[in-house]
Amino acid sequence: MYLYDTHDQAMVDARVTEFTDQVARRLAGTLTEEQFRPLRLKNGLYLQLHAYMLRVAIPYGTLNARQMHMLGDIADRYDRGYAHFTTRQNIQYNWIKLDQSPALLADLATVGMHAIQTSGNCIRNTTADHFAGAAADEIADPRPYAELLRQWSTFHPEFDYLPRKFKVAIIGSDIDRAAMKLHDIGIQVVNDPAGQIALRVYVGGGMGRTPMIAPVIREFLPPLQMISYLEAALRVYNRYGRRDNKYKARIKILVHEIGADEYRRQVEEEFAHILTLGLEPPPAEFARIAAQFADPAFDPAAPDAIDLSDPDFAVWVAQNVHAHKAPGYAIVTISLKPVGGIPGDASADQIRLMAAIAQEHSFDELRVTHAQNIVLPHVKKADLYAIWQQLDAAGLATANLDLIGDIIACPGLDYCSLANARSIPLAQKISERFADGDRQRNLRELKLKISGCINACGHHHAGHIGILGVDRKGVENYQLLLGGCEGADTSIGTITGPGFSEDGVVDAIERATNVYLDRREGDERFVDTFRRVGMAPFKDAIYG
Amino acid sequence: MGETLIRLRDDAASTAPVVPFADLGDHSNARAVRLMPGDDARALRPLLEQLDLVEVAFPAYTDGRGYSAARILREYGYTGELRAVGDVLVDQISHYHRCGFDAFAPVQPITRAAVDKAIATWPAVYQRTVDGRTPIWALRHG
Numbered sequence: 001m002y003l004y005d006t007h008d009q010a011m012v013d014a015r016v017t018e019f020t021d022q023v024a025r026r027l028a029g030t031l032t033e034e035q036f037r038p039l040r041l042k043n044g045l046y047l048q049l050h051a052y053m054l055r056v057a058i059p060y061g062t063l064n065a066r067q068m069h070m071l072g073d074i075a076d077r078y079d080r081g082y083a084h085f086t087t088r089q090n091i092q093y094n095w096i097k098l099d100q101s102p103a104l105l106a107d108l109a110t111v112g113m114h115a116i117q118t119s120g121n122c123i124r125n126t127t128a129d130h131f132a133g134a135a136a137d138e139i140a141d142p143r144p145y146a147e148l149l150r151q152w153s154t155f156h157p158e159f160d161y162l163p164r165k166f167k168v169a170i171i172g173s174d175i176d177r178a179a180m181k182l183h184d185i186g187i188q189v190v191n192d193p194a195g196q197i198a199l200r201v202y203v204g205g206g207m208g209r210t211p212m213i214a215p216v217i218r219e220f221l222p223p224l225q226m227i228s229y230l231e232a233a234l235r236v237y238n239r240y241g242r243r244d245n246k247y248k249a250r251i252k253i254l255v256h257e258i259g260a261d262e263y264r265r266q267v268e269e270e271f272a273h274i275l276t277l278g279l280e281p282p283p284a285e286f287a288r289i290a291a292q293f294a295d296p297a298f299d300p301a302a303p304d305a306i307d308l309s310d311p312d313f314a315v316w317v318a319q320n321v322h323a324h325k326a327p328g329y330a331i332v333t334i335s336l337k338p339v340g341g342i343p344g345d346a347s348a349d350q351i352r353l354m355a356a357i358a359q360e361h362s363f364d365e366l367r368v369t370h371a372q373n374i375v376l377p378h379v380k381k382a383d384l385y386a387i388w389q390q391l392d393a394a395g396l397a398t399a400n401l402d403l404i405g406d407i408i409a410c411p412g413l414d415y416c417s418l419a420n421a422r423s424i425p426l427a428q429k430i431s432e433r434f435a436d437g438d439r440q441r442n443l444r445e446l447k448l449k450i451s452g453c454i455n456a457c458g459h460h461h462a463g464h465i466g467i468l469g470v471d472r473k474g475v476e477n478y479q480l481l482l483g484g485c486e487g488a489d490t491s492i493g494t495i496t497g498p499g500f501s502e503d504g505v506v507d508a509i510e511r512a513t514n515v516y517l518d519r520r521e522g523d524e525r526f527v528d529t530f531r532r533v534g535m536a537p538f539k540d541a542i543y544g
Numbered sequence: 545m546g547e548t549l550i551r552l553r554d555d556a557a558s559t560a561p562v563v564p565f566a567d568l569g570d571h572s573n574a575r576a577v578r579l580m581p582g583d584d585a586r587a588l589r590p591l592l593e594q595l596d597l598v599e600v601a602f603p604a605y606t607d608g609r610g611y612s613a614a615r616i617l618r619e620y621g622y623t624g625e626l627r628a629v630g631d632v633l634v635d636q637i638s639h640y641h642r643c644g645f646d647a648f649a650p651v652q653p654i655t656r657a658a659v660d661k662a663i664a665t666w667p668a669v670y671q672r673t674v675d676g677r678t679p680i681w682a683l684r685h686g
Contacts, residue, residue: 005684007668007680007683007684008680010667010668011666011667011668011670011680014665014666014667018665022635035633035635038605038606039635121606121608151670151680151681152670152671154670155639155666155669155670156670156671157611157638157639157640157641157642157643157671157673158608158611158612158615158639158643158673159608159611160608160611160636160639161605161606161607161608161611161636162608235612238608238609238611238612239609239612239613243581243607243609273619277619277672278672279671279672281679281681282681282685284685285681285684285685288684288685
């Protein structure tokens with residue numbers, strides 16, 4: 001994976017110095033809270049309901065054991081011994097003191113980490129396929145492009161006060177594991193008709209108040225024109241995106257209002273101009289970065305067989321282990337969704353344990369997934385049983401990946417000042433209702449996603465079952481959506497009808513799953529059956 | 545509130561009357577012009593040789609359109625004074641400078657020392673813009 005050189009490190013260190021000065025000025029009163037707010041937000045520091053929350057960037061969700069270990073230490077040192085992995089492949093600490101935040105960032109900087117641009121109306125941390133460089137189905141590794149994007153977007157002077165926040169996701173396979181089409185810009189590494197690597201650029205997707213699936217704006221972009229093209233795409237947005245209404249300020253609204261064809265025309269015009277300016281890093285820089293993402297030294301003699309005689313282990317392998325491109329290796333996903341747990345939360349000890357396992361068994365590498373789980377990307381099949389035993393002893397071996405218990409949930413009203421309703425207790429209730437493993441597996445792949453407000457951090461629009469928490473006359477109320485999907489077959493969920501109480505929505509979900517069990521054909525997943533039979537039978541069962 | 549003016553240029557400041565962009569049609573000989581956030585900087589291209597001063601207004605620091613306006617003017621070869629006017633805060637100065645501004649007229653006064661410090665915030669930069677700084681990728685590859 002990519003390691004910071006002296007240039008990268010100097011930038012991170014300079015940021016710590018700058019932020020330390022800003023906090024000092026705030027504490028001294030020379031900066032007002034209003035002036036300080038955008039500055040702290042660009043370092044991921046939010047003022048939440050009970051305390052400051054710090055969001056730390058994990059660029060494209062990739063980190064090494066030393067970095068992961070530090071994330072655990074920080075949870076002990078500055079928080080209450082745990083932390084929360086987010087749907088943007090980042091990590092959040094919920095109980096941070098403002099005067100300690102510079103020291104926290106200084107600790108992070110010692111392992112090449114930071115909180116740069118994890119909030120604010122700027123280009124946020126780029127996300128990527130969490131199986132990048134390991135998946136058997138990959139056309140090309142998207143991470144070298146993601147790293148180019150990280151550097152280009154870091155302290156970009158023109159795009160620091162965009163109309164609204166800006167999120168880019170990049171994938172390198174046809175299977176979309178990053179909800180790419182639901183981002184401001186989604187990039188897919190593809191082969192062009194001549195068999196050359198090209199980038200397909202989608203612009204104008206998003207969730208939030210107005211969910212939209214991004215249209216293709218450029219079918220085949222030469223890969224080493226990516227920075228120039230994004231300069232053009234962002235400039236058109238910065239100049240013409242709406243600033244009169246924050247709910248209409250995302251790029252999806254601009255693309256929708258002027259139309260994909262007109263947006264494309266404007267971008268191409270700007271792109272032609274920008275290509276004359278020499279803004280693109282040279283091929284040698286791409287090669288330098290790509291070399292750091294070269295395959296680790298896989299053992300060609302690694303045996304392919306797995307001893308599945310332990311039935312609990314066999315269940316976990318079937319559910320949480322994916323095919324790797326190298327023979328004898330596998331991709332492990334560690335579920336952070338134990339029955340009744342808080343989705344995405346991990347204790348400091350668990351974080352350090354995952355770091356240690358990655359160091360010993362996964363070429364010193366981990367990934368954070370947008371589904372709030374942790375991936376060990378390069379594990380010898382022969383080591384799986386020992387790893388599983390270690391995880392199991394630490395409460396990290398829940399075999400529920402992509403099942404109904406693998407719930408995505410935002411922090412909700414327990415922490416977040418934007419939330420209208422709590423997400424965590426609801427996730428816990430659903431998890432307990434469907435606690436039985438056989439029952440979960442019988443329901444097959446079923447992605448359930450909960451957001452505590454319309455901002456949709458919990459991706460409820462993209463859930464096979466989605467739940468949106470709203471405030472109805474001072475009482476928490478939950479809307480139910482069915483039929484959303486985030487993969488290559490991205491779709492946006494439909495609201496079933498009137499909302500429910502917390503217990504009521506759990507019952508409604510159970511009734512919806514019963515309809516699926518009654519009506520499914522062949523290998524259909526919940527979302528497939530929903531697409532085939534439509535809303536009516538579900539609605540009848542839920543409200544009947 | 546009074547404006548202070550900090551110029552990072554050695555030439556004398558323009559004394560020409562500043563014409564609002566919207567009124568340029570009546571002042572084809574204008575030497576100084578003011579752009580509001582919604583004005584199209586590209587429309588000034590025919591005038592870039594004759595202009596000594598372009599003021600770019602920031603009614604609120606959160607409206608970042610002026611960064612694009614400034615950079616576009618420099619990309620098309622404008623060499624006169626480019627002045628950020630209005631809600632111009634010290635924490636944004638380095639970005640203004642990277643986009644081509646070389647003068648600042650903030651509503652809330654900023655010292656020259658604070659401006660110099662802000663511009664020196666970053667030991668290096670990741671992007672090639674219009675300020676002449678060599679991006680990190682070029683430093684790496686000579």
